[in-house]
Amino acid sequence: MKTIHSYWAYLVLAILIITVANAIYGLLKKKSFSDKDLRLGLFTLIFSHIQLLIGLGWYFSSPYYKALKANGSEVMGDAASRLLAIEHPVMMILATIIITIGWSKHKKKTEDHKKFKTFVIFYGIGLLLILSKIPWNQWPLV
Numbered sequence: 001m002k003t004i005h006s007y008w009a010y011l012v013l014a015i016l017i018i019t020v021a022n023a024i025y026g027l028l029k030k031k032s033f034s035d036k037d038l039r040l041g042l043f044t045l046i047f048s049h050i051q052l053l054i055g056l057g058w059y060f061s062s063p064y065y066k067a068l069k070a071n072g073s074e075v076m077g078d079a080a081s082r083l084l085a086i087e088h089p090v091m092m093i094l095a096t097i098i099i100t101i102g103w104s105k106h107k108k109k110t111e112d113h114k115k116f117k118t119f120v121i122f123y124g125i126g127l128l129l130i131l132s133k134i135p136w137n138q139w140p141l142v
């Protein structure tokens, strides 16, 4: 689970960055919102949801969750443990919720530039939240 989570993260980040960059480009160049743009948004949504499930699957059998249950105050007092036991999971769940809201909001928009704008805002915020709480000291794998 841990290994899959670690590799799947490359896919999530890559497609999320592409979707946000594509939406910024589409917005600035006043492009029409095509099937390709829709699919990018959809695959980003699916990839991030899969990562969420893998993350949850790993989390509850991980040493971080066990340590949190056994000795919560010690985990909270240590920045590295707190990141993996609390901050990373909570922030990633939040980021996925925001991406999901962006996906459903874009569907309700009728004008192309508004669809792109919704992706820029919601997927963009999701990307920033994810980047802010990735454990950069242990990833990417080398």
Ligand code: HEM
Pocket (backbone or CB within 6 Å): 002, 005, 006, 009, 012, 013, 048, 051, 052, 053, 055, 056, 058, 059, 062, 064, 084, 088, 089, 090, 092, 093, 095, 096, 130, 134, 135, 138, 139, 141
């Ligand atoms: C979009 C969502 C997510 C992304 C992009 C993501 C990304 C990552 C990355 C890049 C790592 C470092 C992997 C490594 O050290 O090899 C990691 C570790 C971890 N993630 Fe996530 N994650 C996401 C969601 C979640 C969720 C929802 C949970 C739990 C509820 C979770 C739990 C963990 C845990 C426990 C680790 C530590 C792995 C370890 O060192 O044992 N992640 N995540």
